[in-house]
Amino acid sequence: MAYKDMREFLARLESLGQLKRVATPLKAGRGDNELQALMRHLATTNGPGLILENLEDYNTPSIPVIFNPFGTRERTALTLETHDPLEAKHKHTAILTDRARWHEPNIVDRSQAPCKDVVIQSKDISLDKQLPHLWLGKEGSSYITGGVVVTRDPETGARNVGWYRMTQLWECLHPTGGSYSEERQKKQLSVFAFWNPPMNHIGLHLAKAAAMGKPLEIAIACQCDPAVHVAAGTAVPFGLDEFAFAGGLRGSPVDLVKCESVDLEVPATAEFVIEGVFNLPVQEETIGWHSNSVGYYDKLQIFPVFDVTAITHRKDPLWYATIEMMPPFDHNYLALLPVEGELLSDLQRKIPEVNDVVVTPNMTYIVQLKVDGATKPHPEFGKFVLHAVWGAAGRWGRTAKLVIVVGPDVDPYDLTAVEWAIGSRVQPWSDTIINRSGQAMVLDPSAVKGPQGFPMTSEQMGIDATIKIPERFTDFAEVSQADPADVAKIAEKLRDVLG
Ligand SMILES: Cc1cc2nc3c(=O)[nH]c(=O)nc-3n(C[C@H](O)[C@H](O)[C@H](O)COP(=O)(O)O)c2cc1C
Incomplete structure (x- = not known):
């Protein structure tokens, strides 16, 4: 049976002894290295997923942090409801190539959407308090790594959903000695658009919007049903909807709900939703250091920033944190399953x-x-x-x-x-x-x-x-x-x- 949300996936891991709760205090502030060290230890020992319940130097102590949930090939396969990595890959490949098996998402009323339990409107946005901030390694910024990012093609209206990292400007260390104004720190985020050539799809949307002179709306749904994350991590052909592919992976439509401040829809059972808009001209920000998936720090990266226009979240929400570093690390296998599936489906066709x-x-x-x-x-x-x-x-x-x-x-x-x-x-x-x-x-x-x-x-x-x-x-x-x-x-x- 498909998972309704990330919580059901975590409950499944817990029932299998693959998820533990950690009440021991762990340091999550900038300059502390405990969480990166923990990631290394878990990755080299095939360790379990964790819920970190007692983080120190952490701005939202009542919000527990999901850590290392996808850290093995078996747990990654479980996102697609099987223990067997090969079966998971074949399922992914078969559904990716057969659009008859995709399910269009279903729009539900906001009363059926737990992600609307708490609504924070534009005028009240203050990201220093409303989003969790925690640091791993020597990164300048604290990251949002559990978000699937929704945008629409400004020309055709086709939806794209991609899993991209976002950096928070709040208390971000500027890599070249500059600074971010307090106003920007509290209201803006940057997104890793333009990463791998020939650009990720949000990058294409943003480039098109800029060329057409239109702002681009964005919604980030954090910690969803894991099938949604697998779909968002897959390079589904440009113009096709990852939510429909996710429906295929889970065997039933994804329930979506309309956003508060932008004309977009997000999974109704997400833990957090961040809404915003890239205004014109698109502003860019220099961010660094940034720990990358090849295992090195980039001294700086330049990324577009957007204004946050609303935040909604569940009651007692969960956050997710991970770091890209010298492999292996938590979401390696989750990111690789779509790469394997995409290439396997293409090669087998020919x-x-x-x-x-x-x-x-x-x-x-x-x-x-x-x-x-x-x-x-x-x-x-x-x-x-x-x-x-x-x-x-x-x-x-x-x-x-x-x-x-x-x-x-x-x-x-x-x-x-x-x-x-x-x-x-x-x-x-x-x-x-x-x-x-x-x-x-x-x-x-x-x-x-x-x-x-x-x-x-x-x-x-x-x-x-x-x-x-x-x-x-x-x-x-x-x-x-x-x-x-x-x-x-x-x-x-x-x-x-x-x-
Ligand atoms: C945790 C995680 C973080 C990722 N971060 C990024 C990122 O910051 N930028 C990026 O282009 N791709 C990133 N990826 C890979 C993309 O999700 C993947 O290439 C996907 O196909 C992008 O969607 P798109 O094809 O609709 O652009 C990440 C994957 C995972 C699992």
Whole structure:
């Protein structure tokens, strides 16, 4: 059964022993590093999700903070109601490619919308008190990381929903010694538009609005049913509605409610909703340091800011905090599931021999085939697949800096097995491709920045780790490995001794 909201998802985790409540005081102020250290500890120990109930140096102590809910592949799969990561990916892929399975959202009355329990109107906005502020690592700003962001195409009216981070200006440290006025700190937020080329969709909406001379309205729904977050984290083709895709993922429509101050709709069961408008000319703000998903601090970033026009929230709301840092970190797998699903659906449409795509937290792309050696459809089939990844539709495949293609006997989730395939099936000169003009993953600090301030092109490497029949051999040595069924049998036989 679909989750109604984030609370039902958390209750499911708790019932499985995958969520714990923490009453121990933890420091959340700027300059304290306890929460980043906690993130590292949880990520390296496959730790549970947490509800942090006792944060210090925190402006809203009555609002508990959800931490690390998505920190494993299994918990990420649970967002789509299965324990099995492969099943979750196949569900995501199947629904993404079959719009007949999408459900248009349903508009409900505000009386049925818990997100309207408390309404704060424009004249009363004071973000220092009304939004939680907490710091992880050395970031200059406190972040809003649990928000799905709704805008409409100013030309067509088509809705977009994307999961983007927002920075709060309140008590934000200015990276170049400047300052943010108190008025702006209390009334404005900045959003990470324009991140990965060819721009995220809010970036396209904003660029269009500016060109048309129209302000752009925005609504941010924080902590929703996790299927909504998965949909918002997916690069659904421009012009299509992620809420309808989320309806497909959850098997029933998402309930939306009209906003207070803007002509947009948001999930009725969100914990918090922030409404606002990018006025013209669009103002920009310099923010930094900013900890990124590649694992480095950007000294500064320049992002557009909007005026907050209303905030609504549930009674006793929950907040969510995470940090992007050297992987792995909490939402790695949740962000990667849509990347895997998007690429897998594109490759399978064109190349039925593709079985699976696994993207590691450090963004190595591993493509597993259903065929290998003599069953490959043609010589150099592995290289054909490498090029297909870089030429895939969608945002991500083209930015894959390292791609490895393996056969069906190599588990793509097991990096030791992948390394074994590279070590025993690859001749480095003959079986690799260096693509010297790939599209950059813009946060990669090893790629040279262009005049825009971020890299547009990057060198890329593809490794064909398939068996080189017919290219080089007519047969290949048999693998010396135990049958998994025999392994299970012997483990059972010696269970008393081995546990
Ligand atoms: C927690 C989280 C934070 C993210 N932050 C950003 C961000 O700040 N900017 C961005 O462009 N993408 C970000 N992403 C990735 C986007 O959600 C993803 O690329 C999505 O497809 C964007 O939606 P769009 O295709 O409608 O633009 C984030 C993903 C997650 C899971």
